[in-house]
Structures are given as C-alpha cells and as structure tokens.
Amino acid sequence: MIHAFRLFGSRLLITLMLIGLAAASNAQEHSGRPGVGGGERRAEQGQRGGTAAPSQNEPGVLSLLPADSVTQHSITAPAGKLDYTATAGTFSLFDQSGERSAAVFYAAYVAKSENPANRPVTFVFNGGPGAASAFLNLGVVGPRVAEFGPNGNDGSKVRLIDNPDTWLAFTDLVLIDPVGTGWSRPAKRDGGEAFWGVEADAESMAKVIALYVAKNSRVSSPKFILGESYGGFRAAKVARVLQSQQGISVGGILMLSPMLDGAFQFGGSRFALGAALQLPSLAAAELERKGTFSQQALAEAEHFALTDYLTALAGPPLQGDAAQKFYARVAAITGLPQDVVARQRGFIDDAYVKDLRRGEQKIVSHYDATFASDDPNPEAPEARGPDPILDVLVRSYGSAFVAYARDELGFKTEMTYNLLAGDISGKWRWGSRRRQPSVEQDLRDLLALTPSFRLMIANGYSDMVTPFAVSRYVLDHLPAVDGEGRTELKLYRGGHMFYLDPASRKAFTADARTMYASP
Secondary structure, three states: OOOOOEEEOOEEEOOOOOOOOOOOOOOOHHHOOOOOOEOOOOOEOOOEOOOOOOOOOOOOHHHHOOOOEEEEEEEEEOOEEEEEEEEEEEEEEEOOOOOEEEEEEEEEEEEOOOOHHHOOEEEEEOOOOOEOOHHHHHHHHOOEEEEEOOOOOOHHHEEEEEOOOOHHHOOEEEEEOOOOOEOOEEOOOOOHHHOOEHHHHHHHHHHHHHHHHHHOOOOOOOEEEEEEOHHHHHHHHHHHHHHHHHOOOOOEEEEEOOOOEHHHHOOHHHOHHHHHHHHHHHHHHHHHHHOOOOHHHHHHHHHHHHHHHHHHHHOOOOOHHHHHHHHHHHHHHHOOOHHHHHHOOOOOOOHHHHHOOHHHOEEEEOOEEEEEEEOOOOOOOOOOOOOOHHHHHOOHHHHHHHHHHHHOOOOOOOOOOEOEOHHHHHHOEOOOOOOOOEOHHHHHHHHHHOOOOEEEEEEEOOOOOOOHHHHHHHHHOOOOOOOOOOEEEEEEOOOOOHHHOHHHHHHHHHHHHHHHHOO
16 A cells, blocks of 8 residues: 555655555546446435535636535444544645645544544555555545455455455544645646655655644644555655644654655665564564564564674674575575575565565565565566566555545546656755654654653564564664653564554554553
8 A cells, every 4th residue: 555665776656555666657637437347336416515616717727626515424333333424535735926826635434423623533644755645545535445355465456345354443534645646746847846756755744734724623632643655755745844834743653564764665674673673574484484473473573583693794704614504594594495595695685576485476565575476587587577466456446546536525526646756756856965754753752752752662573664673673762761661662463564464454443542542
C-alpha cells in the first residue's frame, strides 16, 4: 500500500503502506466499471455540499473536479451496525498572491456519535513520494476493504467487502492525497514541483489538516496521524509543522512500514550496518518458507546479524575456512546458495531478489521476501522488470478505488486517478545534500515537547524495502522520555503491505485500538 517506498541502487521507489518509480494508474471514470463486485452497496446518495464545483469555464484540469459529495452509509461490524457519513471532496490551496495553487482530494469517514466533536480523528496518507491513499483506504482503515481472489494474490479478481477491522470503530478518518497523486492536482500544469519536497509537502498536508479541523469543528478532537512507507516519514514532518505553524498538537503517530532515516534507505544495504539490519527480514522469509517460523529462531538470527555478521562485514574480507564457514551460515539463514553469498562477500543486497529462486526461474518481491512469481527476464544476470507485488497486485487498488468513489461515494470525475505518480519521486527535493533525510530529530522533539504524545511503528517481518530491524534500531537510539510505553514496535507476518494478509491486518487494528484507548 501502499504504500510505497523503495530505493535500491539507481532505482528510487518509495509505499505502507507504505509506498515508487512506477507509471501512473490509468483508471478513469469513463473507462467502464472495474470489477469491485461482491459486497452489497451501502450508500444512500445524499446531499452534495462543501467546496463548490469549479466553474466549467475555469481553465486547466481542476475544471474536471466535481463538488464535494456527502453520502450516508452503514456496515455491519463485529460490534454491531456502524452508521457513518462519507465525504469525498477537495480543499483548495492558495499561494502568497491569493491565487489558487492546487486542489487536494480527501475522503473522510465520520461515525454517527452522540458527541462527535470529542471523538478521535485520524489523518491518513501513503508514501511514495507519489502514492495516493487508496492503499490504506481500501487496505487497512476504511469501512470497505479490497479482496484479491480466493488466495489473496490475484489483482484481476479484486472486489470490495465490508471491512470487519475498520478503524472507524474507534476513530473518524480523513484520507488525504498529496498534490500530484489520486485526484489532487496543481492549478497550473507545471505547478506540482512547488509541492514536491520534504518541507513543502509537510506544509501543504498540515494546511489541509488545519482546514479540515476548522471546517468540521474538530478542534477539541484528539488527533492522530497514520502514514505508510514515506508516509511515515511525512507523518513526523507534518506533526511538527502542525505544531509550529498551525498551533495543532497531535496526540500520536502510527507508522506502517516507515522510512525513518535515509542513511539506511538510500543504498544502505551496501554498508555493514545497513546490511546487518536487513538480514533479519531475509531470515524471517526463509523461516516462513521452511514452515519453521518462531520468535526464538528469529531472535537468534537478529543476534547473529548484529554480532558476528556485522563484525565480519565491517572488517577486512574473511579468508580460507573462516570465510567458507561464515558464508555457509549466511546461506543457511537466508536460503541463498553459498556461492552467491561468497560472490557478494556476505553483502546480500539485490542478489536475493534474483538469485534466491533463480533455478526455478522465479523472482522475489522486494516488498515481501516470501513472495515470488515467474521471472519475465530469466536470462538476465540481474533483476529486471516489475516487482511482483507493487507493480502487479496492488495496482488493482487504483481501479477499485475509482469505482468505489463513483458508485458508493458519489464522486464522479473524468480526471485520471494517479495511484502511483512515477514522476514525483525523481523530482523530490530531500533538503540538504550534506546529510541524509531523517525524522529522528522530529521524533525527539515530539516526544519531548508533548508529554502525552505516543508513537507506534508497525512492520512486516519479511519486508526488504523498510526492514523491521531498522525501525528497532531507530527506536532503541531515541532518548528516554517520561511515561511508560510511549514508543513501541509491533511486528506482523508479511511484508511491506502486511495488511494484504487478513490476520495481520486484524492484529494491527487491535494493536492500534489500544493506542487510542490509552490516556
């Protein structure tokens, strides 16, 4: 979901998600009705309100955006019937001259409540940079969830059903698409780059959140942020901007498969510490394949990764019998052939994707190291072509959301829905070239300045894009703060989009609920 984030070698792909360098989704309103059958339609088409429809004489793509659509819905949740109001619409952003600079699409779900002003509200976005929020909307938190066939891995058989694990049971939801993704667009054709950078992106997302809070009288509501992949990075940046520029304090952040520190993300697995933090994810995938997964076995792999493995990679290359014993142990832990490990001198990096199942002519997904599909280029010496999960399976979220927005939320437009906008990542401004982008200082400030602030990081065991050991490392190196359990790491079976597994999605929702229930 997605969202989605990935950087390996010269490829930049950030999902969450999470959170990539992929072509934009071509799902459009006039392209027919994508297959999202299954579940009974719950919407009663209601009034339209909020932002007025742009004038048809207005130049540019924003003229394709309709007025906000407000509809009433009901689903059956484990606790009983859940009634809610859905709003699909846009907020306008303006530049310093007062000219409209962009329209930002959002989908909000508000449960019927006796005291709605005090009910928690969670602002949600995916990553990329360049990913729309459809991944988390139809994959995790929303009232409807996408299913991908009986085995959960066929994007051609996507359908929507009521989400038994919707977060709407304990928080209202506002899912936001950053400028250039989903149906969010700059007013001018070349105006998107003004929003495509760490600081500008955080400021625009904080402004949208402030607009929603003011328009819907949610000042007194407890506020949370959920972000997948780069969206996790974005969440910390947005929370700080909300605090400093909008006067809004966030009570907690939930990060799903987040990017946290560019030092580990941008080619970090080519260096000793980054490679050591990736190894436990590969070990988890091998344990899953052998059917021997256990916390004890994984803990042993983590211990090896940060002791003997790290020491061997950081020192001069091993020689003779010592080298062969070391390579044999790494091969046993990861499942890679020993000759491949020796060729790499213990550094796995992208060799895992191509070489793990080369003999079967299959290629492994960066987004879930347990998942493999037929290799479209088996004769190539290195991995080429689309990722089996990101570029195939989860693409179906785009067409599913277009149909859902039209048929159930009443938002009808001829504009293309950009699920993954491929041009954004390459144009992203990361800030100072002298240091890698990081949210460590943002997290330190949030924890220190807001005594009630809580942080939950959720990772899939077999994610190669944002390995869980990196999240553990970052959390372990934050300074101690007053209050018990204000930071925590939660791990689940699966990869970057571990919510593709219904059991992991259910467990994540249960863990998130406890955070909202905390004082």
